[in-house]
Amino acid sequence: MSHTPSPRLVALDGLSQIIGEGRMLSDVTSDTIWQALSPAERATAQRLITETLRYLGRADHILTPNLQRQPPLRVMNLLRMATIELMTGGAAHGVVNEAVKIAGRNKKTAPMKGLVNAVLRKMTQIGDEDWAKAPDTKLPGWLRPRLAKAWSKAAVARFERAHAVPPPLDLSVKSDAAGWAAKLNADVLPTGSLRLAARGQVSSLPGYDTGDWWVQDAAAALPVKLLGDVTGKRILDICAAPGGKTMQLAAAGADVTALDISESRMARLSENLERTQLKANTVVADALDYSGGRFDAVLLDAPCTATGTIRRHPDLPYVKNQTGLDSLVSLQREMLVRTKDHLEPNGLLVYCTCSLLREEGEDQIKWLLSASDDFEVLPPSAPGLDPDWISAEGGVRLRPDYWPETGGMDGFYMALLRFKGGTPPS
Incomplete structure (x- = not known):
């Protein structure tokens, strides 16, 4: 018996394709699995992806001290997504439990359920002030030096600050x-x-x-x-x-x-x-x-x-x-x-x-x-x-x-x- 995937699972799949395979979000969201979600669930999944990409630098900054070594990309993306959801108002119990459940659904990631649970429990203790002070996501290596040469390093830092703010309509x-x-x-x-x-x-x-x-x-x-x-x-x-x-x-x-x-x-x-x-x-x-x-x-x-x-x-x-x-x-x-x-x-x-x-x-x-x-x-x-x-x-x-x-x-x-x-x- 098949069941509809959760927005978090669909978002994790999409996030891993964007970061790992270089797929565009617009291509990811046209995949068949997205059509199985309700409009509200699709909006949630897309929001989870865009917020994770927007705040990825901050998430890595607070996750890294709690990891002996960086786990495989899918697990790292799961930790990033859950951490950002926690830091942006997500209910701790639901976010952590869902992340552990998602880790357990995949043979390669199931052995890391304990790691996911332990690290995310620590993330629930991170205060708003620490999150606000974490560094913004940096522009990619091919682009940042070009822009710094054209506009200055200080200007590029302001670009990155602007990119960390969800844009108005x-x-x-x-x-x-x-x-x-x-x-x-x-x-x-x-x-x-x-x-x-x-x-x-x-x-x-x-x-x-x-x-x-x-x-x-x-x-x-x-x-x-x-x-x-x-x-x-x-x-x-x-x-x-x-x-x-x-x-x-x-x-x-x-x-x-x-x-x-x-x-x-x-x-x-x-x-x-x-x-x-x-x-x-x-x-x-x-x-x-x-x-x-x-x-x-x-x-x-x-x-x-x-x-x-x-x-x-x-x-x-x-x-x-x-x-x-x-x-x-x-x-x-x-x-x-x-x-x-x-x-x-x-x-x-x-x-x-x-x-x-x-x-x-x-x-x-x-x-x-x-x-x-x-x-x-x-x-x-x-x-x-x-x-x-x-x-x-x-x-x-x-x-x-x-x-x-x-x-x-x-x-x-x-x-x-x-x-x-x-x-x-x-």
């Missing part, structure tokens, strides 16, 4: 930000996005079914605003799915063409447009092959390492590495150059990436300007744009340690350029 609204802020008990951020005071089931919030808003980090909402008034303008949104920026443009009155290479992601974009009752032309194609005429503006949200989104996706450090970075940089350059074929003379280009790496941001604009006379950087302007965010070459650099008092933001880079015409760089 940001929304972009079609209109009446103040009105929706009141209905949703949200704050209106300086850039115009809404930030909710408390997270919950997104689809149950007022305005979801009627399509009056969509989830979009405040940093990701800023690139569109660099274009200013887009009413009536023809705009090409490259790498558009899942559609946050497309919906922004459409809601602002632009004639948008949304382009993405992924058919499944474009289907999601279409669903989002339908829910929000917004219109855009959707095209599934490779941006390097697309020939759809010229536009008043192009928004290129280029493929990147996504290192700026670790605060929302703590699995990324275990999935991504520096392998492929050079290929991504080359692709970004190809796509940047290709935009000249889509722009009217004097047309505007916004280049952006959700990356903390200069190679994918500031350095790309420097390269473009040195390799070609076709573009010039324009001074960025947008509601709430802090002058301190403007970088030396004229772009905008956002970091997770900005707005620390209100919950931070994703790491992002963006630049506004004008197309002057001419020949592409070789």
Whole structure:
């Protein structure tokens, strides 16, 4: 007789696949075993994974003195997950008993039931103050030195502090930000996005079914605003799915063409447009092959390492590495150059990436300007744009340690350029 696995067991399996095999959380949660859980149980399992990844550094710090040697990965992950659950409000009796039971279900881990029980009993004695003082989870070895060189070791420590804080929920609204802020008990951020005071089931919030808003980090909402008034303008949104920026443009009155290479992601974009009752032309194609005429503006949200989104996706450090970075940089350059074929003379280009790496941001604009006379950087302007965010070459650099008092933001880079015409760089 089969029985439904517990959320903790499913979470442990998923956690071990992320840390041990480098699988993405989104892939893990699509496995068949997750479908056997109720929606509430799936939410619990996913929360257990994300919190364990977010606080893994703290957990290891307080676990290590209580271990003669590090046990096999699955047992270590079980201890980490249970410790973090204990430290974040879990009932001691239930958490410890369930962990011991899970250890006993597996032939390889069953001999370590006693270890799991003994160590977790000690964890129940750890005070809140000790937990709060434990060090934050460090960024991976391939990434930390690069960021320290670019921004300083102190800045990287602030990034890690920001990554240890569960991110708030940001929304972009079609209109009446103040009105929706009141209905949703949200704050209106300086850039115009809404930030909710408390997270919950997104689809149950007022305005979801009627399509009056969509989830979009405040940093990701800023690139569109660099274009200013887009009413009536023809705009090409490259790498558009899942559609946050497309919906922004459409809601602002632009004639948008949304382009993405992924058919499944474009289907999601279409669903989002339908829910929000917004219109855009959707095209599934490779941006390097697309020939759809010229536009008043192009928004290129280029493929990147996504290192700026670790605060929302703590699995990324275990999935991504520096392998492929050079290929991504080359692709970004190809796509940047290709935009000249889509722009009217004097047309505007916004280049952006959700990356903390200069190679994918500031350095790309420097390269473009040195390799070609076709573009010039324009001074960025947008509601709430802090002058301190403007970088030396004229772009905008956002970091997770900005707005620390209100919950931070994703790491992002963006630049506004004008197309002057001419020949592409070789």
